[in-house]
Amino acid sequence: MASSKTTRGAAVEEADGGKRPTEKSTAKSAGKAGPGQDLAGLEAGLDALDAVQTKRVSAAEVLVQKVLPPIVAVAFVLALWKVLVVAKVTPDYKLPDPGLVWDSLRQLWLQGELLDIIWTSVSRGLFGFLIALAIATPLGLVVARVKFIRAGLGPILSGLQSLPSVAWVPPAVIWLGLNDQMMYTVILLGAVPSIANGLVAGIDQVPPLFLRAGRTLGARGLVSARHILLPAALPGYVAGLKQGWAFSWRSLMAAEIIAKSPDLGLGLGQYLENQRNNSDMAGVLLGILLILVVGIAIELLIFAPIERRVLRSRGLLASAR
Amino acid sequence: MSPALTTEKDDRASTAAAGSAGAAGSVSIAHVHKAFGRPGAAQPVLEDINLQVRPGEFVCILGASGCGKSTLLNLIADLDKPTSGAIEVPGGRPALMFQEHALFPWLTAGKNIELALRLRGVPRADRRPRAERLLELVRLGGAYGKRVHELSGGMRQRVALARALAQDSSVLLMDEPFAALDAITRDVLHEELTRIWSETGVSVLFVTHNVREAVRLAERVVLLSSRPGRVVRDWSVDIPQPRRIEDAAVADLSVEITEELRGEIRRHGQQ
Numbered sequence: 008m009a010s011s012k013t014t015r016g017a018a019v020e021e022a023d024g025g026k027r028p029t030e031k032s033t034a035k036s037a038g039k040a041g042p043g044q045d046l047a048g049l050e051a052g053l054d055a056l057d058a059v060q061t062k063r064v065s066a067a068e069v070l071v072q073k074v075l076p077p078i079v080a081v082a083f084v085l086a087l088w089k090v091l092v093v094a095k096v097t098p099d100y101k102l103p104d105p106g107l108v109w110d111s112l113r114q115l116w117l118q119g120e121l122l123d124i125i126w127t128s129v130s131r132g133l134f135g136f137l138i139a140l141a142i143a144t145p146l147g148l149v150v151a152r153v154k155f156i157r158a159g160l161g162p163i164l165s166g167l168q169s170l171p172s173v174a175w176v177p178p179a180v181i182w183l184g185l186n187d188q189m190m191y192t193v194i195l196l197g198a199v200p201s202i203a204n205g206l207v208a209g210i211d212q213v214p215p216l217f218l219r220a221g222r223t224l225g226a227r228g229l230v231s232a233r234h235i236l237l238p239a240a241l242p243g244y245v246a247g248l249k250q251g252w253a254f255s256w257r258s259l260m261a262a263e264i265i266a267k268s269p270d271l272g273l274g275l276g277q278y279l280e281n282q283r284n285n286s287d288m289a290g291v292l293l294g295i296l297l298i299l300v301v302g303i304a305i306e307l308l309i310f311a312p313i314e315r316r317v318l319r320s321r322g323l324l325a326s327a328r
Numbered sequence: 329m330s331p332a333l334t335t336e337k338d339d340r341a342s343t344a345a346a347g348s349a350g351a352a353g354s355v356s357i358a359h360v361h362k363a364f365g366r367p368g369a370a371q372p373v374l375e376d377i378n379l380q381v382r383p384g385e386f387v388c389i390l391g392a393s394g395c396g397k398s399t400l401l402n403l404i405a406d407l408d409k410p411t412s413g414a415i416e417v418p419g420g421r422p423a424l425m426f427q428e429h430a431l432f433p434w435l436t437a438g439k440n441i442e443l444a445l446r447l448r449g450v451p452r453a454d455r456r457p458r459a460e461r462l463l464e465l466v467r468l469g470g471a472y473g474k475r476v477h478e479l480s481g482g483m484r485q486r487v488a489l490a491r492a493l494a495q496d497s498s499v500l501l502m503d504e505p506f507a508a509l510d511a512i513t514r515d516v517l518h519e520e521l522t523r524i525w526s527e528t529g530v531s532v533l534f535v536t537h538n539v540r541e542a543v544r545l546a547e548r549v550v551l552l553s554s555r556p557g558r559v560v561r562d563w564s565v566d567i568p569q570p571r572r573i574e575d576a577a578v579a580d581l582s583v584e585i586t587e588e589l590r591g592e593i594r595r596h597g598q599q
């Protein structure tokens with residue numbers, strides 16, 4: 008009986024330490040090129056037929072599909088506003104003309120205060136967010152991976168997420184007084200739970216197959232966390248970051264509106280509250296619009312691109328639309 | 329040359345034979361039992377499995393769905409511990425290829441392979457050239473920078489094969505790696521696998537429930553029974569490579585093995 012050893016060519020990856028069997032029986036290289044070429048050609052054909060085509064979208068398409076609709080919506084709201092004012096539905100002090108709001112904005116700009124006010128709030132918000140990030144990431148990791156801690160802290164974290172962070176302002180004022188630390192505390196209490204929960208959710212959704220594949224490749228413990236678990240959990244984590252920013256911004260505005268002190272720099276929340284005290288409705292509306300626009304701008308400029316990149320690189324974005 | 333088939337009814341005899349043929353460096357599975365569940369109410373899944381895989385040998389494990397094939401591979405890959413018995417794998421951790429490609433979607437094809445190299449301790453400078461060589465081995469030279477979702481099913485499995493080979497393990501475990509592919513692609517990958525196996529000299533333990541696939545690929549086909557899984561029978565396949573899945577000799581042996589497999593399954597209906 009002939010043993011069915013087939014031809015063995017040279018090992019492609021170098022055999023270290025004789026791990027590889029070195030026996031090479033009857034080399035039968037003749038007639039190998041023919042079928043080999045055939046197979047390569049066949050495979051190239053299959054690959055070409057199967058390959059997923061990713062098409063780029065033209066700038067014009069982006070303009071029509073993404074930029075135009077919000078512009079139309081905003082124009083519609085402005086028009087409606089103007090109609091309500093012209094029809095005198097309510098007295099002027101309750102609903103001022105859009106032009107007056109624009110005038111307030113111009114004035115603020117000409118006084119050179121506009122950017123200062125925005126920067127005061129944005130720098131507080133982003134710095135608070137970064138501290139929240141530094142606390143929430145290890146916290147989320149531990150809660151996701153350690154059963155006992157999860158049983159204890161998990162429900163508290165999700166509960167905190169539904170507590171409006173404005174509720175933290177009074178105790179924070181009593182604990183810390185009227186200063187920046189108080190603001191950061193309120194931001195942290197708002198943002199940490201949502202970032203940590205995002206990470207926990209992201210880790211929970213990591214398919215066990217990835218972890219097992221990582222283990223067979225030799226990744227365990229911290230190495231596995233760094234190379235497999237965290238990258239696999241990234242989409243959930245980034246979603247948590249986005250939400251964490253929204254919570255940071257909201258908490259900060261609550262703190263700024265409630266806590267007033269000359270020691271605190273003038274931020275958007277304080278500006279809004281000052282205009283209320285002056286009974287300047289145009290200024291109040293301007294304050295609200297600025298808070299809205301800045302919050303959205305940060306999300307669009309920082310978080311949306313990160314999220315898009317993460318999702319697109321994994322093929323999780325429905326299409327490049 | 330007419331293909332000579334040898335079958336051995338007694339699995340003990342065959343293990344003993346393989347044992348005496350003897351190579352140091354065989355994968356050796358001795359009296360392995362595996363049960364799931366609490367002690368007392370445990371469900372035996374594998375019972376007294378004895379199996380040797382010589383260096384460079386290509387063995388297919390065949391069995392009905394749920395008979396414990398994946399469990400056995402997990403034990404060999406050290407992803408799970410046997411209830412009793414001993415498993416020896418030469419040269420440390422074997423490479424394992426799953427039914428799903430299990431490539432990491434946050435990395436490109438090339439970086440997936442480089443991660444395997446990195447986790448094995450290959451120095452940074454060597455990783456990229458090695459990854460490229462491995463991709464060429466599976467004929468995907470141009471796919472280095474491709475994301476997983478940009479690859480077709482067959483290409484993904486080839487990258488997964490390249491990643492498994494990157495472990496440079498002398499044993500490659502494959503758990504129904506082609507089951508989800510269409511017949512044409514699967515056929516091509518059979519040819520590729522045979523070629524790569526003969527080029528690298530790696531031992532392959534290939535799990536499938538497709539009898540023809542087993543006969544097409546293997547030097548030895550091992551049939552497992554169900555509930556509990558035991559080695560029922562062991563065939564040497566002496567049909568020379570390159571084989572084709574349509575070959576008459578492949579078909580003949582497949583019929584014989586299928587009969588035996590059906591017999592095994594029927595036994596459960598009678599109980």
Ligand SMILES: Nc1ncnc2c1ncn2[C@@H]1O[C@H](COP(=O)(O)OP(=O)(O)OP(=O)(O)O)[C@@H](O)[C@H]1O
Nearest residue numbers: 364365373391392393394395396397398399400537
């Ligand atoms: N972790 C587990 N806990 C309990 N039972 C399990 C576990 N893993 C597998 N089993 C059981 O062991 C048996 C064998 O499972 P296994 O996945 O090894 O089968 P298989 O032969 O690979 O099947 P298939 O062909 O469907 O892949 C099944 O009945 C399954 O329910």
Ligand SMILES: [Mg+2]
Nearest residue numbers: 397398399503
């Ligand atoms: Mg299985």
